Amino acid sequence: MDALEILFTASFWVAVIRIASPLIFATMGELICERAGVLNLGIEGIMTAGAFAGWFTVYSGGDLWAGLLVAALFGAMFGLLHATLTVPLGLSQHVVGIGVTLLATSLTYFVYRLALPEVTSPPKIEPFQPLPVPGLSSIPVVGEALFTQTPLTYLAFISVAAVAWILYRTPIGLAVRAAGENPSAVEAQGISVTGIRMGAVVVGSALMALGGAFLTTSAFNSFFFQMINGRGWICIALVVFGSWRPGKALIGAVLFAAFDAYQVRLQQISGGIVPYQVFLMMPYALSILALILVARRAAYPKALMIPYQKGER
Amino acid sequence: MSSKPALRLSRISKRFGPLRANDAISFDLEQSEVIALLGENGAGKTTLMNILFGHYVADEGTVEAFGKPLPPGDPRAAIDAGIGMVHQHFTLADNMTVLENIALGTQSLWRPRLDRTAARRRIEQLSADFGLSVDPAATISSLSVGERQRVEILKALYREARILILDEPTAVLTPVETEALFRTLKLLVAKGLSIIFISHKLHEVMAVSDRVLVLRSGQLVGERETRSTDRKELAALMVGREVKPTTVSPLRLGGPLLALEQVSATPYNGAGLDEVSLTLTAGEITGLAGVAGNGQTVLAALIAGILRPTSGSISIAGQEVVDWSPRAALAHGVARIPEDRHAIGSIGDMSVTENVIAERYRSPRFSRMGFLNWKAAGRFAEKLIADYDVKCPSPEARIRLLSGGNMQKLILGRALDADPAVILASQPTRGLDVGAVAYVHHMLLSARDRGAAILLISEDLEEVLALSDRIFVMFKGRLSTPSARGERSIRELGELMAGHNGERDDHAA
Numbered sequence: 081m082d083a084l085e086i087l088f089t090a091s092f093w094v095a096v097i098r099i100a101s102p103l104i105f106a107t108m109g110e111l112i113c114e115r116a117g118v119l120n121l122g123i124e125g126i127m128t129a130g131a132f133a134g135w136f137t138v139y140s141g142g143d144l145w146a147g148l149l150v151a152a153l154f155g156a157m158f159g160l161l162h163a164t165l166t167v168p169l170g171l172s173q174h175v176v177g178i179g180v181t182l183l184a185t186s187l188t189y190f191v192y193r194l195a196l197p198e199v200t201s202p203p204k205i206e207p208f209q210p211l212p213v214p215g216l217s218s219i220p221v222v223g224e225a226l227f228t229q230t231p232l233t234y235l236a237f238i239s240v241a242a243v244a245w246i247l248y249r250t251p252i253g254l255a256v257r258a259a260g261e262n263p264s265a266v267e268a269q270g271i272s273v274t275g276i277r278m279g280a281v282v283v284g285s286a287l288m289a290l291g292g293a294f295l296t297t298s299a300f301n302s303f304f305f306q307m308i309n310g311r312g313w314i315c316i317a318l319v320v321f322g323s324w325r326p327g328k329a330l331i332g333a334v335l336f337a338a339f340d341a342y343q344v345r346l347q348q349i350s351g352g353i354v355p356y357q358v359f360l361m362m363p364y365a366l367s368i369l370a371l372i373l374v375a376r377r378a379a380y381p382k383a384l385m386i387p388y389q390k391g392e393r
Numbered sequence: 394m395s396s397k398p399a400l401r402l403s404r405i406s407k408r409f410g411p412l413r414a415n416d417a418i419s420f421d422l423e424q425s426e427v428i429a430l431l432g433e434n435g436a437g438k439t440t441l442m443n444i445l446f447g448h449y450v451a452d453e454g455t456v457e458a459f460g461k462p463l464p465p466g467d468p469r470a471a472i473d474a475g476i477g478m479v480h481q482h483f484t485l486a487d488n489m490t491v492l493e494n495i496a497l498g499t500q501s502l503w504r505p506r507l508d509r510t511a512a513r514r515r516i517e518q519l520s521a522d523f524g525l526s527v528d529p530a531a532t533i534s535s536l537s538v539g540e541r542q543r544v545e546i547l548k549a550l551y552r553e554a555r556i557l558i559l560d561e562p563t564a565v566l567t568p569v570e571t572e573a574l575f576r577t578l579k580l581l582v583a584k585g586l587s588i589i590f591i592s593h594k595l596h597e598v599m600a601v602s603d604r605v606l607v608l609r610s611g612q613l614v615g616e617r618e619t620r621s622t623d624r625k626e627l628a629a630l631m632v633g634r635e636v637k638p639t640t641v642s643p644l645r646l647g648g649p650l651l652a653l654e655q656v657s658a659t660p661y662n663g664a665g666l667d668e669v670s671l672t673l674t675a676g677e678i679t680g681l682a683g684v685a686g687n688g689q690t691v692l693a694a695l696i697a698g699i700l701r702p703t704s705g706s707i708s709i710a711g712q713e714v715v716d717w718s719p720r721a722a723l724a725h726g727v728a729r730i731p732e733d734r735h736a737i738g739s740i741g742d743m744s745v746t747e748n749v750i751a752e753r754y755r756s757p758r759f760s761r762m763g764f765l766n767w768k769a770a771g772r773f774a775e776k777l778i779a780d781y782d783v784k785c786p787s788p789e790a791r792i793r794l795l796s797g798g799n800m801q802k803l804i805l806g807r808a809l810d811a812d813p814a815v816i817l818a819s820q821p822t823r824g825l826d827v828g829a830v831a832y833v834h835h836m837l838l839s840a841r842d843r844g845a846a847i848l849l850i851s852e853d854l855e856e857v858l859a860l861s862d863r864i865f866v867m868f869k870g871r872l873s874t875p876s877a878r879g880e881r882s883i884r885e886l887g888e889l890m891a892g893h894n895g896e897r898d899d900h901a902a
Contacts, residue, residue, distance in 0.1 A: 249506055249507055250504065250505060250506060250507055251496075251498075251500040251501060251502050251503075251504050251507050252502045252503065253507070254489075254493055254496065254497055254507060255497065255498065255502060257486070257489060257493075258486045258489065258493075258494075258497050261486030261487065261488055261489060262484060262485060262486040262487070264484045265484040265485060265486050265494065265497065266497065266498070267448075267468065268468060268478070268480070268484045269468070269469075269472070269497055269498025269499075270447075270467070270468040270469025270470075270472055270498060271497075271498050271502070379488050381488070382486070382487060382488065390448075
């Protein structure tokens with residue numbers, strides 16, 4: 081198989097969509113937060129917590145869907161912590177975000193060790209199984225790639241449509257976008273900026289946690305340390321890449337996933353001439369390049385990272 | 394007049410620490426009436442309006458709208474009672490459309506769908522009724538300032554406002570846009586709305602209001618029917634003493650001090666300069682009028698050395714300067730009074746002393762072998778504080794704690810102390826009260842009389858007309874032909890500012 085042929089195989093595209101799914105959840109989560117004016121750098125830690133919470137619920141005998149619910153709840157909880165510190169208290173979003181990431185990550189590892197002190201290899205669960213969509217899944221390549229996935233992947237794509245609909249078609253979405261553009265315009269209409277921003281961060285963080293849970297309940301079947309491995313940071317870049325628009329961010333996530341899936345396959349056919357680290361680096365290098373090309377003129381939310389205090393101008 | 398007033402304020406008081414921002418203020422606004430609320434900065438106008446609109450809660454006193462008491466501290470209740478406010482700094486989201494800005498908060502947040510069609514229809518209806526034409530689908534950032542204000546007014550009308558409060562609405566408008574606004578206000582009043590017009594510009598107050606209320610230091614110090622008062626009386630009420638008009642001594646021209654020749658420059662964003670030639674002459678104030686964003690800021694940055702020209706030359710006293718930079722500008726005696734005293738003119742969290750030596754800390758007077766001479770710096774700060782009558786707790790105080798007027802006096806002192814040859818004054822009186830404005834004007838005129846060349850860049854046409862010996866108008870990065878003192882009227886300058894330079898420009902060129 082040569083390097084170009086890979087691009088036309090269904091298995092490659094199935095992998096792309098699978099790799100993209102957690103990124104899509106978390107990118108949508110981050111996008112909601114940023115659209116409301118809050119940069120949520122807690123994403124990496126919240127994904128870790130979500131991955132563990134989802135997996136542990138199932139491991140302890142819970143249903144897979146119950147696992148997702150618990151993951152989302154934990155995400156929302158860390159979101160609430162982040163929001164309380166950054167919105168009403170107006171603390172630095174950078175510092176709080178990094179703090180939440182460190183806290184959520186270490187707390188997760190700590191609880192993992194407490195709950196499973198003896199294990200050496202990560203215990204496994206029965207994860208989500210692929211659910212082919214009748215009819216659509218038999219379309220060659222495209223159908224196979226998109227419609228032989230797990231239910232959670234379908235949910236990821238639905239979340240993009242839902243976020244886009246809410247942001248652009250509903251009154252509350254309008255308020256969220258306005259809170260990220262000019263919070264005093266929101267306050268002047270008698271809507272609470274604090275309420276809108278906190279709500280956005282809580283909901284966004286729940287989505288991030290679902291992204292984490294995807295890894296342990298759908299892509300893999302166990303939880304291990306360092307499994308988020310920078311995916312959260314990638315999602316922050318994807319939001320910028322997508323110019324804060326759900327549709328474009330989705331394209332970004334799929335593109336990054338394609339780079340990632342491609343480099344794995346290139347490693348296999350390169351025959352060891354090129355060091356494998358070069359391939360590992362590829363998606364990140366290409367992402368930076370794409371960011372330079374696409375996002376330079378992005379209209380970022382005007383009030384992003386600016387705390388809002390009522391009555392101040 | 395109908396029996397019930399549109400709005401009744403009874404003994405409103407508000408304290409911020411020791412400061413009495415509002416002290417037992419009472420007045421009625423009748424239906425279909427325009428009240429002008431006149432007062433200097435810090436007189437308490439904005440505080441009063443913020444109480445009215447529910448942004449602040451008053452310590453004492455009540456507000457009634459159409460006979461019903463208004464719950465304090467609730468903007469929603471104020472909107473529901475029919476009060477609409479057009480803030481001085483627009484509360485619009487730039488990256489969103491007109492429709493989105495207007496519809497924000499008018500439909501229940503939990504509706505599954507924003508009804509854009511109904512919103513658009515209503516906006517178009519209101520636009521037609523009140524002559525406020527604006528495209529609902531346009532993004533705010535693509536609109537002119539005048540259009541943005543129209544959106545703000547439409548926003549209030551969309552919420553069925555019966556009382557409209559306008560906070561310094563003309564501060565950002567061209568004369569032409571101001572006239573259009575006044576026509577709109579007349580129309581609104583004719584349709585039964587009541588208006589509170591907040592301003593410190595006397596001629597506008599005289600032009601637009603039925604009744605004038607004057608605030609000073611938080612107290613209502615006067616109430617006049619507009620037709621039975623005049624500007625002089627209002628100015629005296631506002632300031633608390635007689636205000637002497639600025640007197641200008643005859644012009645004594647010297648030689649050219651700073652000359653720009655065919656200079657073009659491109660800033661990071663906005664309009665650049667397009668082959669501008671300008672000579673500043675000793676003993677003369679050259680005024681530069683224009684609507685914000687037409688290149689005045691770029692010209693100021695260029696003369697200050699912050700920006701380098703892409704073509705053309707700059708010469709000082711006949712000598713071309715090749716290596717133009719802020720330090721070169723200072724070394725050649727160009728003193729700067731920056732447009733934004735907070736953002737560029739000062740470093741808020743550093744002390745008065747540190748700020749006043751910021752342009753000259755390298756001189757042997759303030760440093761030796763790389764060590765600052767704090768004693769000399771402190772003496773200099775104390776001298777400026779005394780000479781320029783700055784009210785400030787001590788030279789060690791952080792400069793951000795000073796009022797706008799006192800901060801500007803310090804910046805003026807820093808710029809003028811060394812008797813500079815060229816003075817670049819950008820918006821030198823923006824946001825200052827009448828007393829401080831008179832002081833700044835006096836200082837600029839005395840610098841002119843001792844032979845400095847001054848470039849006055851201002852959006853306040855009255856100021857440009859009062860001070861300038863020669864006036865240029867800037868439009869889209871180009872200068873108009875100059876006019877001598879008294880040659881062009883406000884109207885004619887306004888036309889030039891709007892870019893209508895018809896026959897006049899042709900035979901003058």
